[in-house]
Amino acid sequence: MQQRTPEPIDAAYLSALRALGRQSGIDHIGVAPASVMQRALTALQTRKLEGLHDTMQFTYRNPVRSTDPTRAVADAQSVLVAARSYVLEAPEVPDGPYAAVARYAWVDHYEPLRFGLQNIVRKLRADGYKAVAFADDNSMVDREAAWLGGLGWFGKNANVLLPGAGSFFVLGSVVTTAPLPVAAEPVADGCGSCQRCIDGCPTVAIVAPGVVDAGRCLAWLLQRPGVFPRQFRIALGNRIYGCDECQTVCPPTVRFERRSRRDENDHIQAWVPLLELLDGDDETLMAHYGRWYLADRNPMWVRRNALVVLANVVRDQGRPADDEVVRVLRHYLDHAEPILRAHAVWAAAEIGRHDMLPTNDTNPLVLDELVAVAERPATASGTS
Ligand code: B12
Ligand code: SF4
Ligand code: SF4
Structure with missing residues (x-):
């Protein structure tokens, strides 16, 4: 110049x-x-x-x-x-x-x-x-x-x-x-x-x-x-991006x-519909949330966060029996990505739906989560 x-x-x-x-x-x-x-x-x-x-x-x-x-x-x-x-x-x-x-x-x-x-x-x-x-x-x-x-x-x-x-x-x-x-x-x-x-x-x-x-x-x-640290999941509350x-x-x-x-x-x-997000394919998620900072441009991390937030919101709103929530959680308990299955295990247990937890998942991440769930004391949400 x-x-x-x-x-x-x-x-x-x-x-x-x-x-x-x-x-x-x-x-x-x-x-x-x-x-x-x-x-x-x-x-x-x-x-x-x-x-x-x-x-x-x-x-x-x-x-x-x-x-x-x-x-x-x-x-x-x-x-x-x-x-x-x-x-x-x-x-x-x-x-x-x-x-x-x-x-x-x-x-x-x-x-x-x-x-x-x-x-x-x-x-x-x-x-x-x-x-x-x-x-x-x-x-x-x-x-x-x-x-x-x-x-x-x-x-x-x-x-x-x-x-x-x-x-x-x-x-x-x-x-x-x-x-x-x-x-x-x-x-x-x-x-x-x-x-x-x-x-x-x-x-x-x-x-x-x-x-x-x-x-x-x-x-x-x-x-x-990676795995969202277990000790901070409840503190996350309803936040899905930023604090x-x-x-x-x-x-x-x-x-x-x-x-x-x-x-x-x-x-x-300002607000993200969690069930819609968790139902979305990669393309839809990138179209909606692609301007956020996503590690490796991978929408899986938004799904991981959404599972934790879903449990927090559903627990706080007292609606664990909601058919749509159960349907979405079942889908993720059966998901091909072990890290999402692991977070779905935490989410299901957090809203008191131990009946949904898998009994035949052998992935180490999922097993680790199941052990943590078994060791966790009952919460106010009615986990037993
Ligand atoms: C890495 C980063 C993060 C990291 C780490 C934040 C951190 N505090 O370091 C994470 C992902 C956690 C983050 C979160 C947020 N971030 Co951010 N982030 C950055 C980024 C990319 C670099 C920051 C950095 O270099 N940190 C390094 C450390 C060394 O810096 P520092 O914490 O500011 O440290 C200074 C003070 O400690 C000060 N200091 C020294 N001695 C003393 C003594 C006292 C008493 C005090 C008070 C201060 C002080 O001097 C240090 C050096 O400057 C900048 C963009 C950029 N390129 O600069 C945006 C930036 C800082 N983030 C921003 C924003 C908006 C946020 C969030 C509010 C977003 C949100 N809502 O979630 C939060 C706020 C979290 C918080 N309380 O800081 C804005 C800040 C705007 C502003 N008005 O300050 C920036 C500038 C982006 C932008 N361009 O606008 N962020
Ligand atoms: S005024 Fe300073 S110390 Fe008080 S909340 Fe704001 S940043 Fe923190
Ligand atoms: S953004 Fe501020 S309030 Fe939120 S976790 Fe970070 S330091 Fe704490």
Whole structure:
């Protein structure tokens, strides 16, 4: 690409970028220096050593790269950081066996965020600067950049909270050779003595202020391939993708939610019909849920999660005798995939239907589940 003599940078130039961002769906913009994000680098390395990343890759795959903006743009001068609100009006809770989707995934907010960032990239390039956009990309730690760029403070729930607006925002950035005016200092802590998120996490996954143990975090466990850890299945409740608990208990986020609400409410996917999902073939599942992060692009993990959630929802709604639920569970107790049979065993037992459990399944995963069921004490759901 031919570089022309760059436009000079002043406060008005940043204001023009902010206005462009607003026109293209970006609510807040800040600027961080393009230097190595040392604190994030140390955090990634130590948490990896301590095993807090569980089996996650993402920014942990190459911590040096994901904390150094100059890896993306050799002579980068600044990082424009951006936040887009994902607050939408909540649809009514449907009746029946439905699962909940976390708010950030009700619609695809990354696509419009990337669109806005690309508009800024185009403007910077047209003015003679190099620029590359990132949003939820393994090569950039979005939260640390947002914090350094003065967008918000790090909450004890590890999310970045924008003053007067809370944490229901997706984040992205543009690394550029433009020497944009960097934020004078980070936003002051707004948590104070509060620790509702730490106390409210259903799996005690926030092990220190701002530190999440991924191996206990429901948002990661729903994405991780393999057996869903037995000790967290009841805590999963009705969540099928993501977890909002540490944000819905957060006073500043809840208080300011209305203020940042978007009015684009089309095609919201906040609730998932579980029986329909469990009846769907691969193609249908990918059409409905393919924009979620699915390990190996394999819809089996959505079915696994749905079986656990179905048991939780059916148990809580007190409807274990429902013919449709029984039909679906029978189908999965006989499924070709042992991992799905194993989760169906747990689900059937959890709703008190021990009469449905297989007696001739010899797969080790299924046998392990049957042993666990036999050892489990009776629950309030009427298991006996
Ligand atoms: C891996 C990942 C996850 C993992 C692990 C999360 C985690 N906390 O590490 C899982 C799958 C669990 C996850 C879940 C969620 N995620 Co996520 N995730 C990411 C991803 C890809 C990388 C995050 C990362 O690098 N973590 C590494 C660790 C080292 O970073 P950290 O936890 O932020 O650690 C910092 C703090 O500890 C801070 N710090 C240091 N000392 C101290 C001291 C104190 C007192 C405090 C408070 C903080 C603090 O510095 C550290 C380094 O920056 C980013 C996208 C990206 N490319 O950056 C999205 C991202 C962080 N996720 C996001 C979202 C929306 C979520 C969920 C809300 C989704 C949901 N509803 O389920 C949950 C929230 C869970 C939580 N409480 O963090 C948003 C966050 C937006 C925001 N406003 O903060 C991001 C930025 C995606 C995006 N581009 O918008 N996520
Ligand atoms: S997302 Fe859910 S499980 Fe993860 S830390 Fe927050 S409340 Fe805990
Ligand atoms: S719940 Fe309280 S401690 Fe946790 S992030 Fe929100 S304000 Fe901070």
